[in-house]
Structure formats: C-alpha cells, structure tokens
Amino acid sequence: MLSRVDELWNVYGPTETTIWSTVKQINKGDEQITIGAPIANTHIYLLNSQGLLVEAGKTGEICIAGDGVAKGYWRRPELTAEKFTSNDFDTEQQTKLYRTGDLGKLLPSGDILCLGRIDHQVKIRGHRIELGEIEEALEEESEILSSVVVVNSSRLMAFIITNEARDFSEDNMAKWKKNLSTKLPDYMVPQDFNLVTEFPKTLNGKIDRKSLLKNASEKRETTHFTAPRNKTEQIVAEIWQESLGFNSIDIFANFFELGGHSLIAVKVMVRIEKETGGKNYPLSSLLEHPTIAKLAKFIDSDKDISSWSSLTPIKTSGNKTPLYVIHGADHNVLIFETLSRTLDKEQPVYGLQAKGLNGIDAPHDSIKKWRHIMLRKLLNLTQPDLMLLLGIR
Known part of the structure; x- marks a missing residue:
C-alpha cells in the first residue's frame, strides 16, 4: 500500500x-x-x-x-x-x-x-455489537431457555437450549429471526441457529465458546437441500460457500438471509466475473437474483447488461405506495436490501442508483443532469402526488 x-x-x-x-x-x-x-x-x-x-x-x-x-x-x-x-x-x-x-x-x-x-463486544460490518444484548433478546422467546451467540467469519451464530424436548425446525428459526428484527438492528440478528442440549464448559466453569464453534456444523440446518444442477449453479455455489463460510448452500437459499451484505457481495461478484469469462455483472444483480438458482439462470441467459438503468427492484411485493430510495455516497443501492426487510411486508422498495457502476457507461458529469434523469424516471413510474422518496447521503 x-x-x-x-x-x-x-x-x-x-x-x-x-x-x-x-x-x-x-x-x-x-x-x-x-x-x-x-x-x-x-x-x-x-x-x-x-x-x-x-x-x-x-x-x-x-x-x-x-x-x-x-x-x-x-x-x-x-x-x-x-x-x-x-x-x-x-x-x-x-x-x-x-x-x-x-x-x-x-x-x-x-x-x-x-x-x-x-x-465479548465485537464488530460486525463496522458496527460494534454487545453479544449479551442479542442473547437477552433471544431469551425473551418462550421456547428458549438459554442462548449463547458467537461470531464466526463475521457471521453471528446462535446456540440455543430450548425449555422443552422438541424437534428444531426452520419455522422456529424464521419466527425467532422475525421477532429479533423488531427489537434489534438487522446486523445484530444471527444468521445461524443451532440447537444444543448443553453448553460446553472450560475448566473454570465458563462457557467454552471456542468449543461451540468447533463442534458446530458449518452447514445451516435445512429441512430439504437442493444441490447445484448444472455447471453455472456449481460455480456460483462454490463462490457463495467460500465467501459466506458454509460447507454447502441450498440453491434456493437467499444470499442476504444467509448473512450476505454489501462487502461480501463485492467479493462474490468479482469472483463470478473471473469465473464466467470476465463479464462485469452489476452488484444489483444480487438484489434481483438473490438465490444460486436465480443468479445462475441470469448468468446463463446472457442478458445484455450494457444498457444502464437507474431503477433497481429491491422488494417488489406489497400493495402500499412504493418507496424509492436514492443512493448515497457509495452510489450503490445494495445496502437498502437490509432496509427493505425492516419495513412493513406490504411495502415495495426500489433503489435509484448511480450511472457508471457497470464499468461501461460514463457517470453523470453534473448534479443537475443526474437530478433531471432521476425525476424523469420517477414521474414515468408513478403519480407525483403518490410518490415516496428517501434520500441517503
């Protein structure tokens, strides 16, 4: 350097x-x-x-x-x-x-x-986190007797002891994640949940967090697992596994729900560019195609990515007036995927990103021109009196 x-x-x-x-x-x-x-x-x-x-x-x-x-x-x-x-x-x-x-x-x-x-205060994606605060929130769940949260490769993992003998399921994890997201910021919600019968202890009686990580399977427990079905899915799966720290990933699992964020996304898309012939896919591809199956299908479609569009769908479902988020200083809208998951389930979210992120088009040379293009795009999409805008600086 x-x-x-x-x-x-x-x-x-x-x-x-x-x-x-x-x-x-x-x-x-x-x-x-x-x-x-x-x-x-x-x-x-x-x-x-x-x-x-x-x-x-x-x-x-x-x-x-x-x-x-x-x-x-x-x-x-x-x-x-x-x-x-x-x-x-x-x-x-x-x-x-x-x-x-x-x-x-x-x-x-x-x-x-x-x-x-x-x-046990750690940093995740630039945020300082008290692991005890996450554990306290988890133990407010009626099924959870005790919990320990640890960090593994910048991913939060929760180890759970339930208060009754029952099978651990994806439904439990989905419920806990949803409840935690109402109490804690998104970056404090664990990506992995592991059911254990007891916590290993050190010689002085403290919980042995290192042993928890050592004994835990890196693979997230799933009811069903679908392996890659073709060469492109295999390439994408291997890149995701290495970047996210999993031994295997279901091709229908969501990148962001697995703990993916903007920093990991950059690494993933750079690797995909190298492994697929040097084609420069935009980061927003992960927003529109957040599973291995969808992203591989997008890559195999050989879709023309040279034509730039400022509008990026982040969450298209919902019957409320769409929210349009204008990019901040990093010019990309990938970070707003986290925002979309904290809003009402009926709230659609779209991002308006900067020109030039695909490495092909030249960026706007003035704020005035950028503003004119953004406003024209918005007016073509919705009625002026029904527009919801959010600007991030």
Whole structure:
C-alpha cells in the first residue's frame, strides 16, 4: 500500500470519542503497526481491571479522555454508566473517561500498540455489537431457555437450549429471526441457529465458546437441500460457500438471509466475473437474483447488461405506495436490501442508483443532469402526488 500513496496514516478511535483519538504515520521501516500517540486535547490511559495505571510495556485497557469524548449513549443509561466513567486523573475538570474494551501497551518509542478486544463486544460490518444484548433478546422467546451467540467469519451464530424436548425446525428459526428484527438492528440478528442440549464448559466453569464453534456444523440446518444442477449453479455455489463460510448452500437459499451484505457481495461478484469469462455483472444483480438458482439462470441467459438503468427492484411485493430510495455516497443501492426487510411486508422498495457502476457507461458529469434523469424516471413510474422518496447521503 505504501508504494501507491504519498503518505499512509493509521488513525485509531471509536465513535464514542468522535472517531479519531490517536494517529501514527506508517513507514516502510516500521517493525510493528501501532496506533501511535494521542491527538491534541486527548489523553490515553492504559488501566488494569481496578482502574489503575499499568506500567510501561504492560498490557491494559485503552481508556480515552479529552474534548472528543461523548456524553454517553442515547437512552442507554446502564451502558453509559459502564463505559463512561469519571476521570480520576483529572479531578479539577471532572471530565469523563471512555473505556474502549481494547487492550494495548505503551512501547519504549512512546507509541501505543493495540492488542485486540478484552470482552465479548465485537464488530460486525463496522458496527460494534454487545453479544449479551442479542442473547437477552433471544431469551425473551418462550421456547428458549438459554442462548449463547458467537461470531464466526463475521457471521453471528446462535446456540440455543430450548425449555422443552422438541424437534428444531426452520419455522422456529424464521419466527425467532422475525421477532429479533423488531427489537434489534438487522446486523445484530444471527444468521445461524443451532440447537444444543448443553453448553460446553472450560475448566473454570465458563462457557467454552471456542468449543461451540468447533463442534458446530458449518452447514445451516435445512429441512430439504437442493444441490447445484448444472455447471453455472456449481460455480456460483462454490463462490457463495467460500465467501459466506458454509460447507454447502441450498440453491434456493437467499444470499442476504444467509448473512450476505454489501462487502461480501463485492467479493462474490468479482469472483463470478473471473469465473464466467470476465463479464462485469452489476452488484444489483444480487438484489434481483438473490438465490444460486436465480443468479445462475441470469448468468446463463446472457442478458445484455450494457444498457444502464437507474431503477433497481429491491422488494417488489406489497400493495402500499412504493418507496424509492436514492443512493448515497457509495452510489450503490445494495445496502437498502437490509432496509427493505425492516419495513412493513406490504411495502415495495426500489433503489435509484448511480450511472457508471457497470464499468461501461460514463457517470453523470453534473448534479443537475443526474437530478433531471432521476425525476424523469420517477414521474414515468408513478403519480407525483403518490410518490415516496428517501434520500441517503
């Protein structure tokens, strides 16, 4: 990466401290990639479990104080009290200290080396997630006695102990997913559910999460499984399995319900382009053809993809007035598939994406021209007084 840029900087800091708290310029001669030193008006403390400073070279929790520290979490007083504590090192100003949950140590150079997480707070697709919060929501279900949620290859997996002896079915999983989606953001809903009779324990009596992953089958339990029926389905299936972390995938399973998202979609479509002769299929192909069977059929149809269309169907079913979502800064509408699943089941959703994403057409050269084309497209689709628009920046 250094050969492609004039300068490369590593910037560290959570959202709770207004994004960046430390910076470090990366050079070719660096033996370790550190997070550097605090920026102006910022203080970093490395603390032990008792809230005391650790010695230089010793490992401690990275805690941040300074002008960038937020007041707390919106309507989350318990979590705010846990993470935002009084800064005992600044008794005059009575400032707050944010406990990041990251481990770090101070090097002789004065730089801080970040060593990873200390708890079960994880990051999925850029979102910081408390696994315990998901487990609490799961255990509100009447059939669930206890649950453990773990992360495997950026995919959330739930291990369930039910409160009565009964067969585990897809209907249970569908119900739990639906109920969770009303309580939690989409990225916090597990993609896999595994029924177990007990949780393995470590020697000190704690739940052994690593053993849960080791013993779990990577294949999602399904009532019926349909294997690929032709060469194209086999190619797509192998790419999906590798990208999503499954041993096998039913050709009628939905990419997004399996845990697919925009970042994985990019990898999938790049691989498909390489494996199918270099044809550049748009990311929106996954929205219109979200199963292996449908996507393979689309590829085999040899449909002309050179003709650009801004309109991308995301969810076509429903009897309500359609919602048209205009793309944001990343120019693509794939991320709105998640939005469509949180809306009413009768709410159709369409995306309006930027020109040029197919690698063939030239992008619009002005906002005015882009606006004119988008409005003309919308007016051709619906009555002006019945139009629902959503703009994302």
